[in-house]
Amino acid sequence: MKEKMGSKRKRMKRRKFLKYSGVGIGLMLGATWLGRNPLRRAVFDLGETMLPPYVGNTSPLVWLQVSQKNEIILHSSKVEMGQGTFTSLAQLAAEELEIGFDKIKVVHAASISGNVDGFSTGGSTSIATLWNPMREMAATMREMLKAKAAEKLGIDIADLSVTKDCKISSGTKEISFGEIVEGVADWYIPETPVLKDASKFQYIGKPLARVDLNDKVFGAPIFGMDASYPDMLYASVLRSQLVDAKMSNFDFSEAENMPGVVKIVSENGFVGVVAKSQIEAEAARQKIKFDYKVNKDWSLADVEKAITVGNGTKTVFQKVGKAIDEKDKKSELVRMEFRSPIGAHAQIEPSGAVANYKDGKVEIKISTQVVNITRKEVAKALGISKEDVNIIPTFLGGGFGRRLHTPNAIEAAIMSRAVGKPVKSFFSRKQEFQNDTFRPPSHHVMQARLSDKGEILALEHSIAGGDTAFNSALVPFSIVKPIIRADIGSIRGGAINYDGIPNHRGTYYHVDLPFATSFWRSLGLLSNAFAIESFMDELAIKTKQDPIQMRLNYIKDENPYHARLKKVISTCAEKAGYTDEVVNGRAMGFAATIDAGTPCAQVVEVSIVDNEIKVHKVTAVMDCGLAVNPDQVKAQVEGCICMGISAAMFEKMDLRDNMLHPTIYGPYEMALMRDSPKEIDVHLIQGVDVPMPVGEPPLGPIGAAIGNAVRRLTGRRLVEMPLSLG
Amino acid sequence: MKVFFKINGLDQSVEIQDGNTPLLWIIRDMLNLKGTKFGCGKAACGACTIHVDGEAVRSCSYSIKSIDGKEVTTIEGLGTEENPHPVQQAWIEHVVPQCGYCQPGFMMATAALLKKIPNPTDEDINDNIVNVCRCATYYRMRKAIHRAAEINSIPSNLKVQK
Ligand code: FES
Ligand code: FES
Secondary structure, eight states: OHHHHHHHHHHOEEEEOOOOSSSSOSOEEEOHHHIIIIIHHHHHHHHTTTOOOOOOOOSOOEEEEEOTTSOEEEEESSOOSSSOHHHHHHHHHHHHHTSOGGGEEEEEOOGGGSOOOSSOSOTTOHHHHHHHHHHHHHHHHHHHHHHHHHHHHTOOGGGOEEETTTEEEOSSOEEEHHHHHTTOOEEEEOOOOOOOOGGGOSSTTSOOOOTTHHHHHTTOSOBGGGOOOTTOEEEEEOOOSBTTEEEEEEEOHHHHTSTTEEEEEEETTEEEEEESSHHHHHHHHTTOEEEEEESSOOOHHHHHHHSSBTBSEEEEEEEESOOOOTTOOSSEEEEEEEEEOBBOOOOSSOSEEEEEEETTEEEEEEOOSOHHHHHHHHHHHHTOOGGGEEEEEOBOSOOTTGGGOOHHHHHHHHHHHHHTSOEEEEOOHHHHHHSOOBBOOEEEEEEEEEOTTOOEEEEEEEEEEOOSSBTSSSBOHHHHHHHHOSOTTTTTTOSOOOTTSSEEEEEEEEOOOSSOBOOOTTTTHHHHHHHHHHHHHHHHHHTTOOHHHHHHHTOOSSSHHHHHHHHHHHHHHHHHTOOSSOBTTBEEEEEEEEETTEEEEEEEEEEEETTEEEEEEEEEEEOOBSOSSHHHHHHHHHHHHHHHHHHHHTOOBEEETTEEEOOSBTTBOOOOGGGSOSEEEEEEOOOSSSBOOOSSGGGSSHHHHHHHHHHHHHSOOOOBSSOOOO | OEEEEEETTEEEEEEOSOTTSBHHHIIIIISOOTTSOOSOSSSSSOTTEEEETTEEEEGGGSBGGGGTTOEEEOHHHHOOSSSOOHHHHHHHHTTOOSSOTTHHHHHHHHHHHHHHOSSOOHHHHHHHOOOOOTTOOHHHHHHHHHHHHHHHHSOGGGOOOO
């Protein structure tokens, strides 16, 4: 350590810092130098952990800034959609800067700042991938400030330390960060300092309050839908109400004469009405006349028929031992089928954007999970350069994968250009339900071979589903299809973790659907786990085994992820006091999953009231490694559980005469307050000492766990979501 | 037509052509109070919940003309950082919001519930708090609602302001 410190000074490099236009004093910590190093290191570290790779931007990144109030502004390339990333990033930065947690203000980095995430905010990977880079940037900045303070104060750097209120002090003399950066244009960037040992953490691992709490409790205008510009107009875009149909022969004559209408824009393959108010824009849009040309008639039955194992492009994604031979009569074959419905995102803030086009440049305020893709797509559509598009991300009124597609940004930008004024364009709720990028429905076939002693000799999971990752801007089908073939989103959570079963495999059938489907929080996990974990439960009942012990018996210890899964399973059973018995009309159900390297197990307590399933309590155990903010990790587990109950027990879209519906909350049934468990008991295990994904893994077990409880209570095996006793 | 009302304690008048215009758009786009949210426009999600004469209403489906002479409160008028409403204080204590978008509507609905039923049971909460939260923060909301009732029951002269 000593040696390192000594040699450090010599290796310091002279660098010019990027100036941040407009705000604050100009100390910005550029991260290009890190991009090559720790960022990529993080990518490789994570390559080992089943996480999708982090695509770091190699253009200059700008993260930290000293503000005029002598605080640190953290420009986050990751967006905040409720998952708590802003808070955890502030904790990481404060830890290494050694300043007060309350001295860090986190903002969304506008794309023009250069700090643009190359991929997305999604996949629950923000903190896991930024764990080292964020701390290293903060530590480096601290050393830079200290070095400059030493120079300005004429005191040896060894005698200086950082104070909580953003000063550097020798005990007798001190200088504020603001004073340090004043007038400094060039900075020495030292080698990355050694990071703090976990035993010294002051903020990491603490349940600190969310940094955005006050804004969200007092109603601050922080969302995309709250964004505005002076002299702004409002727009409503015409969208098809029918699937697999084309609109043509537009007649605008009535719409044009509606009150408040400024212009009807028909460009780039869409039609939008720009008007003086939201209401007027929508009213006029409804007066546009046009014809539908239906390509093919579709009903839900047609979709279900298409989504059936055996149809579509087949890919084996997991293969250990031999495949089950259905004709083999030597051992018993058990087979069950499961289905999951079309799911809507139903995030409360609709999709939309506010665009301000001026002199060949456009600025867009928007709730997006893909800042870089939004920027690229807008630039392409407008025929301008990426640098002339500034995406200013806002807080998201829910993400859940809905905002991984942002054609609404293009529409707003084109309409703004067409009318020469800022334009705000949002989906109506009906459009949000009809033109969503849905969670694709799925069909699952589970098969097992049992020996006469009740051992599981083989276990197979076959899935049929539509696009999840395929055809998204993140994973263009044309590039990925030949390489991976199986839709990496649809198969998420679909592999068999019971590696003690000598023969096991996973097979995926990709089916094309007539409507857009894509990422929905946890992707295939909820339905895949529903099939696998319901079936495991059924096998335990059939072979008269304890469902917990049986699972443990079939998971080997060699794979560290599986070892962590085992620990999670046994801890959860213990914490919940799991029993197969029905006690006072309540039964327990168990299920466990591992998603993106994070194992999670849940025990639910269920009763039947008036032929309806009621979830009273959920005990959840999760090993997400180091929980940077345990309170917010728990909040994510609670949220996943309640959202999972909603998806597993209530939600489904129907398709009749080419029309998707319902198109409003209520008829699109969701779990509300009355349906959410009164008790949620979350326990976190730290099986590894780095943060692992949090925001989706807890969605895995819930559907199966409820089904398993109902099975024990009623003897009925529910094989279709939404779960219902009918 | 011209509509006169009070909003967050201040007198306000609005000149509007169509008296049936939903109050939500007046509040958000004319008065620039963005804390009241649009979620559905059809009285189905509760994101736009405000108080009219102390009662919770869904402003997306409440016409501007029907508030003539009435008193409107939005989240901006419920409490402030310096002087939070008990509901807001409870929300902070339990760190309820995730994405936060639905939260003003829930807090307004809760504040109105506590006026009617100062100490609601779980059943009262189930029956009266029927807004939609997609982040599904219901578990913490329930705890926060009980906590708000508790804060409310402390006589105001003993209350320590945060
Ligand atoms: S916006 Fe008013 S209830 Fe949904
Ligand atoms: S906190 Fe996100 S919708 Fe409720």
